[in-house]
Amino acid sequence: MPVLVSIVLLVIALSPGPPPAGPAARRPPGQRPPARLPARLENTAVTITVGGPTGSIKPLLGVNAGPSPSGERENPDVTGHYRQAGVTSVRTHDLYGPLDLSAIYPDIAAPPEKASSYYFSDSDSAFRAIVGGGFEPYLRLGDSFNNVRVPRGDRQTENLARAAAEVVRHYRDGPWSVHNPSWRYVEVWNEPDLAHFWPPGFEDSLPFLARTIGLVKERFPDLKVGGPGFVVSTYKLPDRRRLVDRYCDYLNRHGVRPDFISFHLYSQDPAEYYQAALFYREACRRAGWENAEVHITEWNAEQRAVEYRLGKRAAAGATACWIALQRAGVDASFFYRGNDTDIRQPDFFGMLFADGRPKPQGKAFRLWSRFCRATGRLAADTGVGLIDSEPRADGELSPLWILAGREPGGKTMLLLANIGEQEFDCRIDASEPPASLAVTEIRNPGTEIATSSRAGKEFKIPPLSVMLVEY
Numbered sequence: 001m002p003v004l005v006s007i008v009l010l011v012i013a014l015s016p017g018p019p020p021a022g023p024a025a026r027r028p029p030g031q032r033p034p035a036r037l038p039a040r041l042e043n044t045a046v047t048i049t050v051g052g053p054t055g056s057i058k059p060l061l062g063v064n065a066g067p068s069p070s071g072e073r074e075n076p077d078v079t080g081h082y083r084q085a086g087v088t089s090v091r092t093h094d095l096y097g098p099l100d101l102s103a104i105y106p107d108i109a110a111p112p113e114k115a116s117s118y119y120f121s122d123s124d125s126a127f128r129a130i131v132g133g134g135f136e137p138y139l140r141l142g143d144s145f146n147n148v149r150v151p152r153g154d155r156q157t158e159n160l161a162r163a164a165a166e167v168v169r170h171y172r173d174g175p176w177s178v179h180n181p182s183w184r185y186v187e188v189w190n191e192p193d194l195a196h197f198w199p200p201g202f203e204d205s206l207p208f209l210a211r212t213i214g215l216v217k218e219r220f221p222d223l224k225v226g227g228p229g230f231v232v233s234t235y236k237l238p239d240r241r242r243l244v245d246r247y248c249d250y251l252n253r254h255g256v257r258p259d260f261i262s263f264h265l266y267s268q269d270p271a272e273y274y275q276a277a278l279f280y281r282e283a284c285r286r287a288g289w290e291n292a293e294v295h296i297t298e299w300n301a302e303q304r305a306v307e308y309r310l311g312k313r314a315a316a317g318a319t320a321c322w323i324a325l326q327r328a329g330v331d332a333s334f335f336y337r338g339n340d341t342d343i344r345q346p347d348f349f350g351m352l353f354a355d356g357r358p359k360p361q362g363k364a365f366r367l368w369s370r371f372c373r374a375t376g377r378l379a380a381d382t383g384v385g386l387i388d389s390e391p392r393a394d395g396e397l398s399p400l401w402i403l404a405g406r407e408p409g410g411k412t413m414l415l416l417a418n419i420g421e422q423e424f425d426c427r428i429d430a431s432e433p434p435a436s437l438a439v440t441e442i443r444n445p446g447t448e449i450a451t452s453s454r455a456g457k458e459f460k461i462p463p464l465s466v467m468l469v470e471y
Contacts, residue, residue, distance in 0.1 A: 035305065036269055038399035038420040039386060046387070050404050050412060050430040051379030057405045059372045060325055060333035061365070062089035062138060063351065064298060068129040070095060071341025071354060078339045079133040081356040086369020089136040091297055091334040093190055094144045098126035101141060102149040105163040109155075112162035120170060127171055136182050138297070138334065140229070141167065141212065142189040142197070150198055151208055161212040164188070165219050172220060185332065186220070187262055187297060188212045188227035193234050193243050202243055206250040214256040226260035229297050235263060235276045244280070248287035260293035260331065268301040268308040268317050270324035270401060270419075271391035277328035293331035300336045300361075306347045312464050314360035315442045319417035319466045320401040322368055324391055326377070327403070335365070360445045367415065367440060367449070367468045374405025374413040400424055400461075414469040418461045428457040434471035442466040 069075040110117035192205035301308035340350035351362035399420025
């Protein structure tokens with residue numbers, strides 16, 4: 001296995017599984033509890049009542065890395081594939097050199113005010129590929145897994161904070177801004193609560209995080225600045241959740257009010273995505289940041305769950321998680337990741353193989369993009385408590401996930417993910433019943449996306465499938 005791919009796989013392996021509670025705590029080391037499977041419903045006839053407006057649909061269509069090649073030298077640029085999938089934004093993480101602070105500002109003792117202290121060539125090429133392709137950059141000020149470097153002491157902390165602000169200035173005021181004036185976000189660091197990304201420990205990272213967020217906000221008030229990309233275990237392990245409050249309290253004590261908080265989650269359980277988003281929103285509320293946005297800047301199935309990335313559960317599983325993020329009101333989302341690093345490692349975390357072909361999750365991403373033409377969210381109730389109620393990771397898992405929306409021009413859309421083993425007979429109940437339906441579906445990893453027209457207001461959704469219904 002190439003060294004680069006080995007490095008990247010290692011960081012994902014560091015994300016722990018569910019918290020050790022109850023019987024799971026007594027499992028021998030190395031054993032994991034079985035994946036939580038959806039409940040089986042006695043009645044598989046479901047009437048979907050489409051109601052009035054209930055909020056907005058967020059364009060949660062971001063990815064990590066790309067569209068420039070990553071990994072092996074022969075890998076192509078995937079700009080066209082990103083456009084076809086409907087990607088709108090790219091987080092500049094795990095490009096393995098380009099757009100890493102340690103690569104742009106290699107000598108942390110160098111004067112940050114001098115142009116000679118910076119090397120921008122490779123990073124400029126990667127940034128140009130993002131904005132030139134029509135994607136909004138989500139600038140992560142930090143390092144990829146293979147390039148981690150942290151400051152030591154007050155002088156280096158100040159140098160790196162000022163250098164980070166200069167990097168923002170370089171891309172904010174450079175020629176790229178004319179290509180993509182919609183650039184909004186700057187995220188400071190990545191997983192400082194994971195030892196690899198901040199070896200001296202999380203507490204040691206707080207002065208840098210506060211100084212950099214405050215400085216970038218001061219110099220660029222038109223940008224939204226936040227962070228820090230909390231690692232999975234900080235949410236999943238109850239005794240680590242206090243780190244979030246420590247972060248919030250430290251920023252408050254130093255007069256820094258971020259525009260958003262960001263976190264990561266690797267899970268195939270959609271209810272976990274819903275509850276994690278609410279956990280971080282509640283942390284913002286406790287901190288007095290009522291208007292702060294909540295961003296998930298890395299997400300995918302766990303490393304061991306290949307069936308949810310490449311197999312029969314991948315498209316429906318990812319879609320259910322995406323619907324859960326919409327239901328939780330997440331403001332920005334970045335799937336990890338866009339392009340694979342090695343064609344010989346097809347079970348890696350990209351939604352595209354290294355040559356740009358879509359995996360099941362990549363096909364599902366196309367339907368998410370089409371659904372996002374419906375900017376207004378509508379109520380969608382089935383009368384089935386498990387389907388309609390607030391998702392809970394400690395309760396039964398719903399087999400059917402539904403999201404309804406309406407395009408500005410009036411077309412209504414339903415996005416459905418059946419993550420269970422039962423087929424459902426669905427009927428639409430609306431104030432203006434549809435005479436016919438346009439149905440686009442993904443049934444399994446081996447099939448292409450198929451679209452058909454159906455008379456009436458009824459349709460079937462097979463097990464482990466995704467459907468976009470329009471009328």
